[in-house]
Amino acid sequence: MTTTPPAPCAPEDVRRVACIGAGVIGGGWVAHFLARGYDVTAWDPAPDAEEKLRRLVAAAWPALEQLGLAEGASQDRLTVTATLAEAVADAQFVQESAPEKLELKRSLLAELDAATPPGVVIASSTSGYPMTDMQTEAADPGRLVVGHPFNPPYLIPLVEVVGGERTAADAVAWSSRFYDVAGKSVITMDRELPGFIANRLQEALWREALHMVANGEATVKDIDDSITEGPGLRWAFMGPCLTFALAGGEGGMGHMLDHFGPSLKSPWTRLEAPELDRELRDAMVDGCEEAAGERTYADLVAERDQGVIDVLRATGRLGGTAR
Numbered sequence: 531m532t533t534t535p536p537a538p539c540a541p542e543d544v545r546r547v548a549c550i551g552a553g554v555i556g557g558g559w560v561a562h563f564l565a566r567g568y569d570v571t572a573w574d575p576a577p578d579a580e581e582k583l584r585r586l587v588a589a590a591w592p593a594l595e596q597l598g599l600a601e602g603a604s605q606d607r608l609t610v611t612a613t614l615a616e617a618v619a620d621a622q623f624v625q626e627s628a629p630e631k632l633e634l635k636r637s638l639l640a641e642l643d644a645a646t647p648p649g650v651v652i653a654s655s656t657s658g659y660p661m662t663d664m665q666t667e668a669a670d671p672g673r674l675v676v677g678h679p680f681n682p683p684y685l686i687p688l689v690e691v692v693g694g695e696r697t698a699a700d701a702v703a704w705s706s707r708f709y710d711v712a713g714k715s716v717i718t719m720d721r722e723l724p725g726f727i728a729n730r731l732q733e734a735l736w737r738e739a740l741h742m743v744a745n746g747e748a749t750v751k752d753i754d755d756s757i758t759e760g761p762g763l764r765w766a767f768m769g770p771c772l773t774f775a776l777a778g779g780e781g782g783m784g785h786m787l788d789h790f791g792p793s794l795k796s797p798w799t800r801l802e803a804p805e806l807d808r809e810l811r812d813a814m815v816d817g818c819e820e821a822a823g824e825r826t827y828a829d830l831v832a833e834r835d836q837g838v839i840d841v842l843r844a845t846g847r848l849g850g851t852a853r
């Protein structure tokens with residue numbers, strides 16, 4: 531990693547954040563930063579972006595009120611701008627959440643770099659591209675980092691932070707501290723991994739889910755129930771490693787690996803990625819529609835938000851109200 535000058539203000543002093551791209555994730559970031567009391571500017575090229583964004587924020591607000599708003603937090607502190615340049619002109623931090631297309635990310639990050647005040651950190655929400663591959667066209671790649679959130683960013687605490695080969699170490703450290711101050715739970719990675727950490731794990735699970743649906747071995751509902759009624763209950767407060775250490779009884783992980791390790795070799799090496807053809811795509815879509823039943827998208831969002839809040843509350847992780 532290179533070293534370029536640190537950002538122009540301390541992470542604790544940030545007041546204005548710009549969110550570029552205001553779909554599911556960009557909108558979720560907007561809601562999070564507003565709830566934490568920041569002034570937020572947002573830009574998205576879609577003609578109906580502002581209406582959709584304000585609707586997303588309004589739908590998220592009851593959940594955010596339950597979590598506790600920062601002093602002065604208000605939906606009125608959101609400004610949707612007509613241009614990208616206006617959105618970032620006075621920003622002290624920029625969060626990019628545009629579509630997951632490598633060429634688009636490359637040119638957008640270069641454009642943001644040109645328009646954003648010098649030294650201000652620009653983070654990408656990418657769910658998988660290494661920053662090394664995205665920072666190729668920027669004049670100052672040193673300030674570009676990945677800040678990978680989880681949906682919805684206003685409720686799921688985790689952000690994975692990692693730089694690319696040309697990112698300054700200072701920019702990684704600055705953004706990790708900023709997300710921490712902004713109420714997120716941060717994992718800072720010292721190297722780029724495909725899928726970072728959590729998506730690498732989710733991708734393994736997801737690959738097996740798609741195989742089972744493709745082969746007619748389980749329904750979408752069976753797969754979802756197997757997690758929500760099973761391991762998902764443990765994972766909300768104890769990760770897969772420690773829960774499996776308990777599977778070894780008093781012998782812990784040592785006994786668990788000696789006992790079950792040999793029989794795991796086959797499932798670890800058996801499967802490759804399933805072919806995501808039209809039939810599998812449609813089976814997944816139909817299965818999800820069946821599982822959702824009468825519930826609309828808005829119903830499911832409200833149900834998910836309340837569920838996450840209940841879990842955070844039950845596990846003593848409801849955040850404070852101050853930044």
Ligand SMILES: NC(=O)C1=CN([C@@H]2O[C@H](COP(=O)(O)OP(=O)(O)OC[C@H]3O[C@@H](n4cnc5c(N)ncnc54)[C@H](O)[C@@H]3O)[C@@H](O)[C@H]2O)C=CC1
Binds near residue numbers: 552574638655681
């Ligand atoms: N959906 C998810 O669960 C998660 C997505 N992400 C990442 O967040 C990013 C955004 O994904 P979503 O919000 O799901 O997509 P989305 O499709 O919901 O939103 C993308 C938004 O970007 C806008 N857009 C299109 N071209 C643009 C441009 N040139 N500049 C700025 N905005 C532009 C679109 O109008 C749209 O509103 C992606 O990089 C994705 O990998 C990260 C974590 C979770």
Ligand SMILES: C[N+](C)(C)CC(=O)CC(=O)[O-]
Binds near residue numbers: 679680681732
């Ligand atoms: C679907 N997704 C791979 C874009 C999801 C993520 O990146 C994180 C999440 O919210 O699970």
